[in-house]
Amino acid sequence: MDKSRTPLRKWLLVLFLISLHQIQINAVQISIALHVTYKTAWGMLHKIRQFISQADEHEKLSGVIKAAVELYARKQHSSNHDSPKERSIVIACSSSLCSASYFKFKVIPSAHLNERCLLRSGAAAFARNYVSDSYVNHIIIQPLYRMADSRLLRSQYKRSIIKLNACFKGIGATHLQSYLNYLCFFLNHPCLDPHSLLYELTSLCLGRPLSNNVLLPLAE
Template sequence: MCDLTAPEFQNEDIAREHIEASRWPNGPVCPHCGGTERIYPIKPNEKKKIRKGLYKCNDCEKQFTVTIGTVFEGSRVPLNKWLMAIHLMCASKKGISSNQLHRMLGVTYKTAWFMTHRIREAMREDAPSPMGGAGGTVEVDETFWGNTKPKGDKKGRGYHHKEKVLTLVERGGRARSFHVPSVNAKTLRPILRAQILADTHVMTDEAGQYCHTREPMTADFAQHSYVKHGLGEYVRGDVHTNTIESYFAILKRGLNGTFHHVGAHHLCRYIGEFDFRYNYRANLGYSDKDRAAAALKGIEGKRLMYRDSLPR
């Protein structure tokens, strides 16, 4: 449990020290040249107003603060509010809307919206390792989001007009999701081959992209089992996709109940946020505080400009 009245959420100087301890556990590192030895803090004086937390590197003769090269760079939002936003996003199982953050933090809606996208960038996993392995099981399934039928089209059944999300869930481990253009073997199989180790037991439902292709899934993986949902079969021994269905339940409740509308151009960031919380969930031993600390570790090298966050 994390106390929302903790000093790092109330005081910007303490928040800066908290971020410095997270980013530089062994002392300041120059983001310009990587130097560590010849760095000293620039202290304010009566003649010249100096930004708090400013350092200078004598190797490259450049000045910097802890926010340079991070998702916080260029932001005028106090760092304690950034830490509060990170904590609230990490502690909310189904997410927290930008509108709610705007009210709680006392910033504009536009600022809160941009903050949440920057924090989602910090949550993004860098160079993820393949899932599964010998004795491991990975469940694979897809879900659909939204209703993007062009105006004037008749309502009807089917999912071709919706956004498609492919998710891989490792039993007892991680989740990894992808916003894909279509759900067919040509699109999905290359992703599975790249993300799952060959000696893994893969479990799916009986969908054609997994079970009715020219090349069987066992050509890619050690074992492939599936359940036949169309016949009312959901569990057969340890063969099921219930783990991934539970993940989708949280994802859909968040998208529907918290965010309401998520555009196609932002969907990958939102599903990445749900992946992050799942990968640092409580039954793996992580608390809200641990989850926020993990997100804070990911702030470096992911600066997101406002123009880059807008739809193209």
């Protein structure tokens, strides 16, 4: 919000609308509600997604961790990367006796892929960046279609992606990670009422300045 020409009350109204509708509200609806241009509305939502992404970078998976490789925007009936929007993603969740499930969906850089298969370097990068040190050696990222004990994780991913795509049409590769982080924020706070979500969002956006590397995917 710093140095923004948009009034603070409109920023707070955006946070309020997000807390009410979660991923069911997009820039078109925000622009109408706030009487601002689509460009302004998209920019506000994008900056909020950046703050959510920044906060997610500080949260590590621990406890019982399940992870697998999934595809975003997969082209049906094709074994090749024919769809320009198709991306391989590590989907993961962790849970323990003391905490609820915590989800992370992270885009895999092409350097860590052999076609659709995750290389060891990619699995190591995910563990290094997103798993607590005490549990780095406990995580196994399953290959695509081998989801024997992670069926619920894949089901949650598919349901969430359907909702995401229904609201935000045509998500490109450039901003896909920030949308996935945005989606996971609400998956990770399923029991919060709108007031609590508003407090959480406001704390994220006012708590610390925005760093320059919040949207980096798996590190090289």
